Amino acid sequence: MFPARRDFEQMILNTGTGILIHEAGSKNILWANPAACRMFGFTLEELKPLKAHHMSAQERQYRREVGVAWLQSAVVYGSSRKQWKYRAKDGTDFLTDARATLVRCEDGPVIMVEFRNISEEVELQEELSWVSDSLQRIMTHTSAGLVVLDDDNCIDDISPLAAQLFGSTPAALSGVHLEDLGRCDPRLNSDQVVARLDGRAGSVSIQQEIIKDDGTTVWLAGELEIVAHDGIRSRVLTIRDVTDRVEWERRNAYQEANLQYLSRYHAMGDMAMILAHELGQPLAASTNYLSGLKARLSAETVDARSLEYGMDQIEKQLRRAADIVTSVKRYVRRIESTTTLMDLNETVEESLYFVRLRAAERGIRVFAEIPDRTLSIQGENVLIGQVIINLCVNALDEIAQPTTEVKELAVETGEDDGSACVWIRDQGRGMTGVPADRLATGAFSAKQDGSGIGLIISEHIVERHGGTIEYLPNEPSGTIAKVSLPLADAPAPSRPAKTG
Incomplete structure (x- = not known):
């Protein structure tokens, strides 16, 4: 027994598949079942006057001409199947698997479009495909x-x-x-x-x-x-x-160790020159005073006050030599140090002791603006100190040029954008162009006989500490070397106020 015609109508009205009936010639919508109305969010009366571009997605492949051609192919060939993305009343798009079929009715031919929403299916399929492809790539390329x-x-x-x-x-x-x-x-x-x-x-x-x-x-x-x-x-x-990785790690460790060696070697070279120069003066003065005392002792009469004065001067000169040695020992007390919590201000002040010695012999004044607070960073005291000395000495070489009128070096510390910073300013000739890339290749040096190795080492040290060195123009002339280092989370131990 076959179902009655009314039963077929009920099936069409209650199916979850959307059905649109288009006129074969004009492609106008003649009818839509309830499922189609629900998907579009339109009533039947609202759907009828709509055209393809009103109810389709805006992508190029769903433009009106393509939709009309798809429906026309059903007219010519009897049926046509296509994935078509419709647009609902609220503006959301949904992808469908649609089949257009030519149906010849008593009143004339129509196109029946059956469609179902496959957006979730496609999304799931893409996800499963991605997982499958990823697993396949892993299985293909893994060396485990x-x-x-x-x-x-x-x-x-x-x-x-x-x-x-x-x-x-x-x-x-x-x-x-x-x-x-x-x-x-x-x-x-x-x-x-x-x-x-x-x-x-x-x-x-x-x-x-x-x-x-x-x-x-x-x-x-x-x-x-x-x-x-x-x-x-x-x-x-x-x-x-993991042979390649282990060998890379070993090469990297060697380069790190070699960098530390070069930096400390450079630091100790500076210290040796300072000791040779600075200790020479008090020791020579002490020798002169001793020669004078010997001459007085050989005289017929001995002036006690002269002897006392000479001995005081010898003691003073030896005390000065001892102070120089103590400062050097304090500076390199962590010559084999590892990264620790340190105060950048304290390191800068220790470094400026040697910078001032270099500056004094050239008639250059050094001005330091260091706030009475701690700038806590994680780093190696000797290496960071050597960076400060390298940059300051480079500035001193520029200031010492005959063309530099202002014989002053200015050093300032502070915070900037969450980093601990040191600004080193001179009023020399300044830099032409942007030297950052030239510094990275070792091609920049302001000195005629300079290789720039000190600046390159300084850059590597600062980069290893997670910081940067910038070279900026100073006003009215000269250069600003700005060292930025990440502030540590924990504060460094408090220190007594220092002036300088």
């Missing part, structure tokens, strides 16, 4: 291998790729103790590894050094963890070749 160990850390099973990393075959490695293939860090029987695996606290990072027969070294790294399956707990090691 798997090793299953027994409780004694001997190899129970090993993947071909893992065996290849060890330079052998799965059969040859079966039953071999993992540490017989190379030293592991940490050791597999160490308390750290045992505690984490026995306590099921998670995985343990393992790094292994493999020395091949030809003498080359391969570094493997991985995660050792307990995997439970079918009531069995297995030790599974996932490993990959």
